[in-house]
Amino acid sequence: MSKARRDSDSAGSASTPPADIVRVNFEFRRELARKVEGNLAGFCYQCGACVGDCPSATYGGGFNPREIMLKVLYGLGEELLTEDSILWQCTNCYNCHERCPQDVKPVEVIISLKNMLSDLGIYPDNVDKVIKAFEETGRTTPVNPAVQRQRERFGLPPLPPVPVDEIRQLIEPDNAEPRAGARADADKGGTE
Amino acid sequence: MNRFAFFPGCLIPARHPAMEFAIRHTLPKLGIEIVDLEGASCCPDPIYFKSKDKLSWLSVAARNLTLAEDLGLDIFTNCSGCTATLSETYHLLEDETLRAQVNERLSKIGRTYQATSRVRHIATLVRDVAGYDAVRESVVRPLEGLKVAIHYGCHLLKPSRIMQVDDPNNPTVMENLVTALGATPVRHRNWYLCCGKACQTEQVPDDMMHDLLGTVNEEEADILCMICPTCFGQFDHGQMKVSRKFDEDFHTPPIYYFQLLAFAQGVPYDKLGFERQRFKPECLRRFETAPQPAGDPAHTGAQGKNSA
C-alpha cells in the first residue's frame, strides 16, 4: 500500500487501512494449508465453473463456492470461521470438484475449513453428535437390542462391537503434525 | 466363485437390515462370494467425521482397508458414502508423504497400509464381475412394465477421477441394472441432483427434494431406485417431511436396488422388509401374482395350478 493512497483516504485513520484495500491474511492461509488438501485454493483463478452445478448455490441464499475460494485467497478467515458458518450449507455433492478446471476441489477446501472450525471448537450440535457417537462406539448408527432383533428377523448375525481402543489410538490429536499432502508447493512464497 | 471382502458400513446393517439381507441373498446367485471383514468400523463417514479432522479420517479408513489387505481381497461397499471414504483414501494415500503420516499412526496398532486392496461399489461389482447378463439370467420375475426412476446420488460417480465408475454426465450403470430386471428405467430431468443429506440447513435440501420429486412424478414413475442407504433415508423419511411442508403428495416409494433385485429373483414381497418404509412399493405386488413367462418351471408350475 502506498503512502499517497493512505493519505488520500480521509475516512481511514493511520492504523486502519482503507476499506477498498484487502490485506491478505497469510497466517490463516498457512493454517489452512496444514490440513490435508487445504492448500488447493491457491490454484483458483475465479472462473466460476464451480458455481453453475452447485445445488447449495442454486437453492440456497448466498452460498457460492467461488466466493468461498476468494475469501480463502484473501485469507478472510474471520468471515468463514463463524458459529453459524455458511460452510455447513455445502451438500458434499462433489459437482464443484468435477467442474473445476484447476483441480482446486472446492469441496475439499471447504472440508479443510471445517477442520479449522473443529480446531476452534465451533460446531453445529448435530454434527458433533454424530462425531461423538463414532468416537465412542466406532459406528455412526447406534446398535441396540432392537437393532439386533431386527437383524435376527432377516437371519443376519448380531453386529459385533468395534475395537474402539484401536480407533482411539488412531484419532488421538497429535499436535506436531507436519504439513500434509500432495501439492504442498501451492502456498510457497506466501509471506510477502 | 469371485471372492470379495464385504464392507457393510454402519447404516445398512444397523438401520436397514433388509438391504443387507437382500445383498447376501442376491450376490451368490450372481457368482460372487461374500467374505465378512472382522473388526471393521465406520468407514468413517465423509460428512461428519471428515469435517473434524481429515488426517484422523484417513487413518481410520486406512485401517479398514488393511483388514481386507490381510485377507488378500478387494473390498466392496454397499453405501455410496463408504465408497467415497474408502476410494478417496486409496487415492490420497498414493501420495507418499501422506501415506507415511498415516502409517505412522497405524503403527501404533501394529498395522501398515499397503494399497493392495481395491475398492468397489457394489453396483460396479455386479456390472464388472458378474455382468448384466448374469443379472438377467438370475431373474425369475421379470418386472415388465415397471417404470423405475433412477437416483444416482453423488459418490457412485463423483469425483469421477477418483471413482472411475462411469461417465458422470451421462451414466448408464443404474439404467442397465434396472433393464436387466425387465423393468423400464426412467431418467427424470433432475436426475443429477443429490439427496441433500450433508447440508446442515433445512431449506436447501427441502427445496431440492421438492423439485426432484416433482420431476419424478412428471415421468409417472412407479418407484425411485437408488444404491445408497443415505439417499434412501432422504427419499423415505425426507419425502414425508417435504410432502407435509409443501402440502403435496408425490407418493414415490424409494427402493434400494438390491431389494428390487431380490424381489425379481423370487424373494416374496413380505420377506423384504418393505413394511418398515414410509412409502411402500406396493406396486411390486402385481408381479407376485402375474403369470410367469415360459421357461421358469417353478413359477409356471405354481401358476398353472392356480389357473386350472
Ligand code: SF4
Ligand atoms: S471452478 Fe475452480 S478455478 Fe474456477 S472459481 Fe471455482 S474453484 Fe476457482
Ligand code: SF4
Ligand atoms: S460440494 Fe458443496 S460447494 Fe461443491 S458443488 Fe456441491 S454443494 Fe456446492
